[in-house]
Amino acid sequence: MTAAASSPDPIARPAEDDLRFALMDLALSYLFPAALRAAAALGVADHLADGPRPVAELAGAVGADPLNLHRVLRLLATRGIFTEDDAGRFALTPSAELLRTDVPSSFAPAVLMITDTTFWRPAGELEETVRTGRTPFDRLFGMPFFEHFARDPETAAVFHVGMASMSDPENPVVARAFDLPPDATVVDVGGGHGGLLLSVLREHPDARGVLFDQPHVLAGHRLGELGADDRWDLAEGDFFTEAPPGDAYLLKRILHDWDDEHALRILRQCRRAVSDRGRVLVVDAVVPPGNDPDPGKVIDLLMMSSFTGRERTRADFDALFARAGFRLTRVLPTDTRLSIVEGVPAT
Template identity: 80%
Template sequence: MANAASSPGPVEQPAHTDPRLALMDHALGYLFPAALRAVAALGVADHLTGGARPIAELAESVGADPLNLRRVLRLLATQGIFVEDDGGRFALTPSAELLRTDVPSSFAPAVLMITDRSFWLPAGELEEAVRTGAPAFERLFGMPFFDHFARDAETAAVFHAGMASTSDPENPVIARSYDFPPGAVVVDHGGGHGGLLLAVLREQPEVRGVLFDQPHVLQGHHLGELGADHRWSLVAGDFFAEAPPGDVYLIKRVLHDWDDEHCVRILRHCRRAASDRGRVLVVDAVVPLGNDPDPGKVFDLLMMSSFSGRERTRAEFESLFAEAGLRLTRVIPTDTRLSIIEGVAAG
């Protein structure tokens, strides 16, 4: 790639680092996502599509201070995001390419969502969540997350764009990971703009779909892209109070937002509304046991700081299902960070 100068790659750390220095590095780790947010917000990657550029020229293009921009890019380059050549010019790397806003696979909206103040500020108050068992979000913003989300159009726009950036690449993979019964009515329960349901309808031409969410959310749905309007419908409602009739219920990245009581309420409504051949498919991370690193263990703290929910283990999903009158039948891995947790009516 002409615009990505030869990159030395991430700098390797010594095998036996002084544990005090390692702790120091961990404590300073929050500065990396801060730097990542800064370049995403400035649109730096969009100004490097033509190749490497001197920092003064790049800074002028994005409206930044050249010294400080160089310092931020220098840090990101240590992890292979951008690269500085011997002449002091910066260029894109494969990772930095994903920060461009003009590519279909752009991940810039996801970076801006994850580092948005609605997540960033409560994360800085994680101690409060650990002490009290409740997220700091409501104290900081004056209301629970989803109330703020519904009232603040700017936050909602950031959230929807970020979720699309995260979900669009994984939805077709998830849709191909499950054999939906021919003729089934698939309900995307709390499905947002319908990205997963759209992927299922494209992959499974013999099923029909229902997108179920709140009215203001449904206004931004994408199901019209299918080009077969007879195969889907919109139903507005509250998943804590009801569920539309259907055969298969998709519940993607919903349960991790809520505590057990609210999750059981959602699942019960699905079980009651489901047909005799009904199935509930929770699409979420399944946290493994043991001490090995896992993205779900990291994301779990995001849930802790801003929401009342959490990422769960298989045993915790089994408990939720049982309380809702469901039996967990299997956990199906996908080639994403999410699994499909299948349940059917118990007894």
């Protein structure tokens, strides 16, 4: 054996199963959503609909630097998003198909919303949020999230289209997971463009619906797709100060935007307006106890960084409902990442 061969390696390399590698990989994992956003924003998947293409040709089609596009797609391919063949051509995978904008199930708008600067920048300042208990959104954007949202049509469009992309596959599943009183009036509180209410009215043909939101949001409503305009109404207003009368109040991804005091104000308006036979149906993640991974624990940090809200446990909802004059009756699982927390007026 030569002296060179027997000399110790000057760099101490940890074994592949060393926990330092796991921590390093976790610290670098923000680059995956960055790459995913780049691919979605460039519309790469749309240009692969007809089959594999060389990266130089693909770069020309999307207006990108060939080398850098290759590097982004190469990383995404390690997660099953796109695939590269031996000839250097990239092709769609089932996950990448969802990034096409010309398919009904397109998830590209949801990706662009979740990775939008309104979420990305505050998440980068999470240390400030943990230290102060306040979101840095106001400092970064000059105003709270929903004020920025109302004033900036571009941000509003990203949010509404992205929410529809994320919610449309969930809505029919959620609508089938609960029952309603006969001939119920369903109020979709902060219901956006009405995707959930559409599914509810289709699933419950004897129900009537009221889409309740702010005027600039209702302007983009989709309820005309129902084909039965006599079964729904629009109601403009502020859910902190009022709610239309009804029998069932849907709040999908509404309460998690707000701290307990603001969430309580919303629920109290529902309690004042609800009929004696009515109920409130909060559609949100319900965070389970224990150390197991759960999507709600991830989204909770998104709420913490850009909003004032949070994801809640069953016990959290129980306490919140009681303060608002409701009694939590059950938590209904759905075949989505959301549950339905049901409450009835407390006697």
